[in-house]
Amino acid sequence: MLADKLPNGAGFVDWIARNWEDKLLFELLGKVEFCECDTACYNCLMSYQNRSLHALLDWRLGMQLLRVFKDGELKIDTLLTESETRAKKLLDELSGCFPEVNKVCDLDWPACFSDGGTLFLIVDPFVSPLLRTSNKLGKSASEWLQKDSSNDVRLMDTFNMSRRLAWCWSHRFEKMPIARLEDPATDPIPIAEPLKRLPSEEEWSKGIFELKKRPRGLPCSESRIFRKYQGEQITLRRAYLVRLADGEYVVGRISQFVDLEDNKTLQFAPLEYLDGLNYEQISEENIIAILCREEN
């Protein structure tokens, strides 16, 4: 959520709302290189006013975050292509500072080093530690793990490396997350078929019903018990069963937006993104039920 700090607003949030799609999502993301610098400089994100945040600013992360807003996900292949050069450069810096760094050169991912049985893969911070063998990173991890059953793999992120290299090196075993390979038998969530029918209202006991099949957008671990929505105030803490325009029932959170003319819009966002659902504008009559979780 974005808001202006000043009582009458400086106009930035208003500008963002008006230019969100054209200028931010498309024009900005259409640029190959936002700036020539590695993280941030006075030509791009830095100003005297935000000097206390300089160490944290990073235009690449900003662009990646915008891409999540636009596409609902970050494609791992794009992410890896983008991070490869930077990761290699940081590995060289690390081995320049610490001669004991043992670079590993015979794997697909070009930025890795080992320490005993542990392989460290240098990657951008948004890369998930659950790796797939369909890309260079997962292939490298898989090859390393096959060499010896006691081997393991950790990720070292470029965000921390470009800001505190010595910290990364000295905390490599405590702070860098262990990565593992996705097990196709257990890890991918069972694919949910689009749910087009609900139990009829006669079958709802006191407005409560249970779904036999998992609707898209509902994580496997959640309950499938719902109670009828009766116009209660919509909150972000709850998850809702919603009917989309094509008749499919899906589960997610609902955010409310009010524009300058006081028009209210509702936006649906799935709880589980792996089902391929995206943000969608809905209206209140599409809200069918509220997910019953332990806390409500």
Ligand SMILES: [Zn+2]
């Ligand atoms: Zn810059």
